[in-house]
Amino acid sequence: MLRLMTVFALLFAMTAPASAQVTTDDPRAATGGAQTLEDILRRQEGLVMDDSFRSDVTGNPANAAPITDQLGTRGGASDPDLWRAYRYEVADLSTQARGPAVTTMIQDRGMWWQAFREGPLVLMTAALLGGTLALLALFYLIRGRIHIDGEKTGRTITRFKAFERFGHWLLASSFILLGLTGLVSLLGRKVLIPTFGHEAFSGLAIASKWIHNNVSWAFMLALVIVFVVWVVHNIPDRTDLKWLAKAGGLFGGDHPPAKKFNAGQKLIFWAVIILGGSISASGISLLFPFEFNMFAHTFSVINGWGVPGWFGLPDLPYPLLPHEEMQFAQLWHAIISLVLTAIIIAHIYLGSVGMEGAFDAMGKGEVEEQWAREHHSIWADEVLNTKPSKSEA
Amino acid sequence: MKAFLVSLVALVVITVGANQILIRVGPSSAEATVSNDNVRLSD
Numbered sequence: 001m002l003r004l005m006t007v008f009a010l011l012f013a014m015t016a017p018a019s020a021q022v023t024t025d026d027p028r029a030a031t032g033g034a035q036t037l038e039d040i041l042r043r044q045e046g047l048v049m050d051d052s053f054r055s056d057v058t059g060n061p062a063n064a065a066p067i068t069d070q071l072g073t074r075g076g077a078s079d080p081d082l083w084r085a086y087r088y089e090v091a092d093l094s095t096q097a098r099g100p101a102v103t104t105m106i107q108d109r110g111m112w113w114q115a116f117r118e119g120p121l122v123l124m125t126a127a128l129l130g131g132t133l134a135l136l137a138l139f140y141l142i143r144g145r146i147h148i149d150g151e152k153t154g155r156t157i158t159r160f161k162a163f164e165r166f167g168h169w170l171l172a173s174s175f176i177l178l179g180l181t182g183l184v185s186l187l188g189r190k191v192l193i194p195t196f197g198h199e200a201f202s203g204l205a206i207a208s209k210w211i212h213n214n215v216s217w218a219f220m221l222a223l224v225i226v227f228v229v230w231v232v233h234n235i236p237d238r239t240d241l242k243w244l245a246k247a248g249g250l251f252g253g254d255h256p257p258a259k260k261f262n263a264g265q266k267l268i269f270w271a272v273i274i275l276g277g278s279i280s281a282s283g284i285s286l287l288f289p290f291e292f293n294m295f296a297h298t299f300s301v302i303n304g305w306g307v308p309g310w311f312g313l314p315d316l317p318y319p320l321l322p323h324e325e326m327q328f329a330q331l332w333h334a335i336i337s338l339v340l341t342a343i344i345i346a347h348i349y350l351g352s353v354g355m356e357g358a359f360d361a362m363g364k365g366e367v368e369e370q371w372a373r374e375h376h377s378i379w380a381d382e383v384l385n386t387k388p389s390k391s392e393a
Numbered sequence: 394m395k396a397f398l399v400s401l402v403a404l405v406v407i408t409v410g411a412n413q414i415l416i417r418v419g420p421s422s423a424e425a426t427v428s429n430d431n432v433r434l435s436d
């Protein structure tokens with residue numbers, strides 16, 4: 001009996017300190033100040049949490065043992081203290097390697113990027129590209145192919161010269177290659193590796209990266225060519241408002257007047273120039289890592305204007321770590337590219353199966369005179385008044 | 394379609410050319426961060 005009571009007394013004595021810790025006000029008393037299961041769950045859910053209980057515990061030089069004692073060279077920091085210092089970017093690091101990002105050992109603030117890239121961004125890709133294709137299929141079912149209404153004349157007029165078509169096709173072929181290889185990079189880990197396996201994806205990924213990095217220069221050159229040769233014809237004017245008011249005659253059958261480019265084509269032109277330019281800038285930033293930082297300064301200016309506050313949002317992050325610059329560049333590059341791809345899919349549809357006679361403009365450079373009169377009446381009048389059309393016979 | 398075919402040839406030339414120029418001229422992020430030279434700690 002006495003032995004049993006001794007065991008009970010011992011057990012009580014062992015559990016007493018633990019129960020004393022649990023009953024205190026410190027929510028992490030039970031873990032001795034370390035994070036609790038609740039902290040981990042909050043972090044996994046992406047909820048905002050005050051993690052100063054971790055970020056502030058990075059060692060205390062005042063507690064350091066003398067240099068001659070055991071662990072005295074640690075300077076008052078344990079291993080976990082040092083790892084926390086790496087994680088929260090407060091460690092005083094020096095490295096033999098030289099570069100802008102070599103002292104970033106752990107990038108805690110990059111977790112949201114990884115989660116966004118592997119989740120919402122993949123869904124966004126499927127929704128945007130799949131949704132565009134579905135809408136075009138629906139449009140084709142409802143509206144069908146847009147035919148030339150009047151009787152064909154058999155005569156053609158020159159719509160695009162050889163150099164214009166060269167610029168267009170250089171832009172188109174490079175864009176398609178960049179789009180496909182970009183999708184390989186974007187969807188590799190989540191879609192292609194689970195489907196085809198690591199080994200098959202490896203070769204594809206290496207080839208895609210090479211093509212994507214090097215074809216980009218052809219895209220940028222073509223963007224400049226297209227801008228130079230067509231910008232004069234794409235300045236918005238009053239005829240565009242009339243064209244837009246009638247939705248380009250897509251549904252009514254009535255063709256609103258248009259110059260060389262109608263308002264829809266002008267919108268595509270400016271989308272290609274502005275979005276394509278932005279994709280090029282972020283692409284160069286990614287091509288030469290850490291050399292061209294676009295986002296920290298931009299965020300600083302936007303915060304200075306108070307823009308996030310207009311929408312009840314906190315300020316954008318500033319300053320940014322080198323890796324964060326690359327992460328924002330990657331997201332911007334991918335999202336803007338997806339938006340432009342959706343626009344270009346619609347452009348390809350209307351320029352090929354969607355409209356009779358449209359492909360000839362870029363295929364041969366010559367268009368049926370009646371097609372020109374219906375879709376670009378002002379331009380057709382100008383051309384025909386200065387230069388007679390050619391007979392196809 | 395001659396313009397299209399010429400653009401494809403130009404695409405290949407620009408792609409390979411850009412790659413060769415970048416290899417020869419740089420800048421290489423690898424070269425910016427490492428060196429093959431020995432480290433001299435003192436004279």
